[in-house]
Amino acid sequence: MASFTLHGIPVSRGIAIGRAHLLASAALEVKHYLISEEQVEAEVERLQNAINRVHQELQAVWRELPADAPAELGAFIDVHALILSDPMISEMPLDIIRSRHYNAEWALLTQIDELSAQFDEIEDTYLRERKNDIQQVGERVLKVLTGTASTLANLASSPDSTAHMVVVAHDISPADMLQFRDRAFAGFITDLGGQNSHTAIVARSLDIPAAVGMYNASALIAQDDWVIIDGDAGVVIVDPPPVVLEQYRERQAKQVRERKKLSRLKKTPAVTLDGTEIALLANIELPQDCAAALEAGATGIGLFRSEFLFMGRTGYANRLPSEDEQFESYKTAVTAMKGRPVTIRTLDIGADKPMDTAEETAQNPALGLRAIRYCLAEPQMFMAQLRAILRASAFGPIKLLIPMLAHAFEIDQTLAMIAQAKAQLREANRKFDPQIQIGAMIEIPAAALALPLFARRLDFLSIGTNDLIQYTLAVDRVDHEVAHLYNPLHPAVLFLLSTTIAAGAKAGIPVSVCGEMAGDTKLTRLLLGMGLREFSMHPAQLLSVKQEILNSDLTTLVPKTRKILRLMEADAINEAVEQLRTA
Incomplete structure (x- = not known):
């Protein structure tokens, strides 16, 4: 059989080499x-x-x-x-x-x-x-x-029992993932999935190479085919020639050596060569994720996506998580972090992601009633979440992050509701941190261009690069027809990023980046050169970013970054950012 290559979505780094084991749908x-x-x-x-x-x-x-x-x-x-x-x-x-x-x-x-x-x-x-x-x-x-419930019945028939297994499936459920833990499970390939699918999240948590969104991989790959997964590129090579196989074995061995070196950095402070301290925080979906954050050496949680507590309740519009249920989750996270700050983002859900899937969706949901707009329109639900977060703040440092703010009146209404939640808790003799810090997600271009509105009213800013890029370029990056237009290095995106970071520094309020750009080592030095001093990312990315920081010198990065910000042509920007990395 001739060798061929498939391209999908990279969701978990590393290289896997092994025999294909197909799971039938x-x-x-x-x-x-x-x-x-x-x-x-x-x-x-x-x-x-x-x-x-x-x-x-x-x-x-x-x-x-x-x-x-x-x-x-x-x-x-x-x-x-x-x-x-x-x-x-x-x-x-x-x-x-x-x-x-x-x-x-x-x-x-x-x-x-x-x-x-x-x-x-x-x-x-x-x-x-x-x-x-x-x-x-x-x-x-x-x-x-x-009658096909057993998915691994034919595993023993593999002709090469010593070869690592690469699971190939239309999709893999989290429960099914457990079947592979005690086997030679090297990686997996799925037809479905994306960056935020549960399959991808589990892959990152297990630190297993994976490629998802491969469309018809399960139909094209045969049982026991030799396959290579390049998790960094989202590429799968089927029946590779011996020379290619040898090249990837060498790359795999090199990555193993590099990861061992990285593990030694866990307790090393993130300080640049010129002595500037950088905060490295973790993004989490669940309170239990705090263990991975601490293991990676995170100095806090920069983004707790609270909407996960509202997930899995399809058809349960009248059964939202109660205030007490939310409080227990937030309390679990803050106590697990042992005094390190936990930034909790209020519910980022709305008309485009209804609580009940039977509800109609908006015609243009990205621009509709979502995030803080939805919360302000549902004050009873929002107040329950605010009280739960405030109650948890009695058990450790919590910062409250509000998504998708764009208008002064939205900020003022939100602050008024937080004040009302505090008053209700005082009346009920509930403890909370009266000085809890309140911040805004900067993810709408209007917010980035009107920062004085935010700086006067709030304690910190967090840039959500995923949405900021999407809204700035009017591109849905998971729409394959326009995904090639999604570009973090577009000059307009870089302008909004750099001006937000600079405005925060001028106003004396902290600015972090919690989108995917924060965990991309190709962009670490660029963000440092812009003045970013707080990164928040998936725990698995933290040590690689720390290594970049330890090898960076701001005295040379800052002037070079200023030159990059004056460039307009994509090729020139890409070349300059690459030079910044290798300098």
């Missing part, structure tokens, strides 16, 4: 047929029994979680259990069987497809990719219905 084997009236209740019972069995499987997986399992796995299994309990999954397919006389598999798939289509309309990339969780739950039930 149960959805591909499903038969569609109509049943008679007399068969309806028997078919309903068959589907109910399959759902109950999957519930038992998930409970068993949860009970057997190894002590060293990443915290993400347990949380994602909880999410899958919630989805499975949702009436949209546990009841609607039964109604389809009764009303349309579909067989159980067909009814379930019909409902899964309908829900997936609704999630496709969601603008936010993280939430849009939650449709994969619904599909993974459906796949698990289908495997019970079709």
Whole structure:
């Protein structure tokens, strides 16, 4: 067989080399047929029994979680259990069987497809990719219905038992990931997924090379094919020639050596060659992620995405997490960080990511009622979150971060609601930090261009580069037709970044970057040269960024960066940034 290359989305660094192990998709084997009236209740019972069995499987997986399992796995299994309990999954397919006389598999798939289509309309990339969780739950039930629940039965037949296994699948659920922990699991390749899919998050937490969004990889790769995953580039090479295989083995060995060196930097302070201290913080989705943040040497949490607490509640619009439930999560995070600051972003959800997937989505959701706009329109929900965060601030340093602010009245309304939440807690004799710091996400160009509004009212700023780039360039980077236009080094983006950092320094308020640019080592020196002194990123990226900082000298970076900011042509900017890295 001739060698060929596939291109997908890089989500986890490193190189994996091994034999392909294909996981078949149960959805591909499903038969569609109509049943008679007399068969309806028997078919309903068959589907109910399959759902109950999957519930038992998930409970068993949860009970057997190894002590060293990443915290993400347990949380994602909880999410899958919630989805499975949702009436949209546990009841609607039964109604389809009764009303349309579909067989159980067909009814379930019909409902899964309908829900997936609704999630496709969601603008936010993280939430849009939650449709994969619904599909993974459906796949698990289908495997019970079709009798194909064992996914690793043919692993022992691999002709080379010493070769590491590279799992190839249409998609992989977090629960299924546990099956590979005690095996020679080198990496994985999936047709579905993106930067924020659970598959990607688990890959980063396990520090396993992965390439997702490969479209038809599971159809093109054959069982036991030799494959190479270049996790840094999102490239998969199938049946590589011997010379290519040898080159990648050398690169793999080099990366292993480099990672061992990086691990020695955990307790080294992040200080540039000229003596400037830099704060390196971690982004988390779950309180349990704090362990990975501390292990990587983070000096705090720069972004706690609180919307994860609201996930997995499809159809549960009237069952939002209570104030007490949120408080326990925030308290868990702040106590885990042992005195290091935890920045909690208030709910970043809205019309484009409805609490109930049956709700209509906005025609242009990215510009609609989302984030702080949604929270101000739902004051009861927002007040519960504010009180929960304030209560947790009694147990350690918390900073409150407000997303998508653009107008002075939005800031003033938010501050008034925070003051009201404080008053309610005082009346209830609840402890909180009365001096809690309040900051704004700078992710709308209007905010970056009107910084005095923010500097006069708030304590700190955090630049969300993902949305700032999207809004500045009017590009949805997960839309493959325009993704090539998404460019962090566009001169307009660099202007907004540099002026925001400079305005913060002038006003004497801290500025951090918590978007993907913060964890990109190719851009570390550029951001340092702009004056950035606080980076927040995924814990797995922290040591690589620290290494860049330790080798940087601001006395030479600052003047070079000023020259870059005067450039307008893409080629010139790219070349200058590359020279900055290698200088």
